[in-house]
Amino acid sequence: MRPQHEPERITDLSRLRAFMNPLRMQLYRLLYAAGAATASQLAEHVAETPSLVSYHLRKLAEHGFVRQASGQGGDGRERWWEVASQEGWGFRDSDFADTPEGAAAVGAVSRSMLDTRVAQYRTYLDQKPAWGKEWSDASFTSEWLLNLNPAELAELSSELEALVRRWRERGQAAGAAGDTAGREHVSVHFYGFPFRP
Template sequence: MRPKREPERITELSRLKAFTNPLRMQLYRLLYAAGTATASQLADQVDQAPSLVSYHLRKLAEHGFVAEATGQSTDGRERWWQVASEEGWGFRDADFADTPEGAAAVGAVTRGILDTRTAQYRAYLDQTAAWGKAWTDAAFSSEWMLDLTPAELAEMSDELESLTRRWRERGKAALAIGDTDDREHVAVHFYGFPFRL
């Protein structure tokens, strides 16, 4: 059995703050999905100048989130980029809650993540008809109201992570053997948080 690979856990405030810029968050997510891309290719997707996109990619590289993709360039004139870790990254609020600056950065990054996820889902909703019946029947959105303890919520989070990791590995294995028929990028978003009436 392969060891479980974990997302990198960010514990340094300066690294977390790299994602307080919404464009950097958007570029990272696009690059993660694409595998590799140039600044020009990403600039087309975000409707920004390639020079601005290149600047933000270099900033992400300074913090270790992206790296140059070797062996991609055919003419050596344009840099290709990739995410530094296919496992991604994460952070815990508690690692930054002891200072106002840390709490503000957590809030900004968390809201940025939510904004990019919401924009991605809105884009899907706007394009639903173009996806066809098989995809629209398979897509889901659900909400559950549960009564849990913090420990139970954490346990459920671990179970959901294991489940989605298994499906991600299944998709990667299929791509590795060339099974690309009817295979698309799929975003799965889960949120679990307490609320009071």
């Protein structure tokens, strides 16, 4: 059993492969932000048919990433879905590096995640004036060039995760207390990787 507030670590290749389809990654992210939604609602966001979205939601459910949401909807004609864990999931490249199929899946899923994040940020940049001065002044993009060894990079990653987790819990607690005025979903992306100039 994983510690509380830790993302689930995916070690099974078939589960990781569930996210090789970019639409599934997009649906998972939308569902995570929405809390709960129907296939029809999600289909509007991704410009696909509800039946195709339902198919992909069922595939994600087969692998334990999403589940039917209880207590949603009034007439029962349409299923509501939610992510299975608010802590999310992650994986380590090294868990899959021993086979060509594993390495290919890691590459495909990592690129899909990056593409989804870049698309989200581009959308923000396109809509930035509509957010107004307060949000545009508060938003940030930064890059730091550091000189670290692998252990230090891993330690930095852990510290950043703890910091972001603390802010996520603060936002969740405020929402649970009814303090929703002025709150929006905020996406924070960090990347730490080696490079040679």
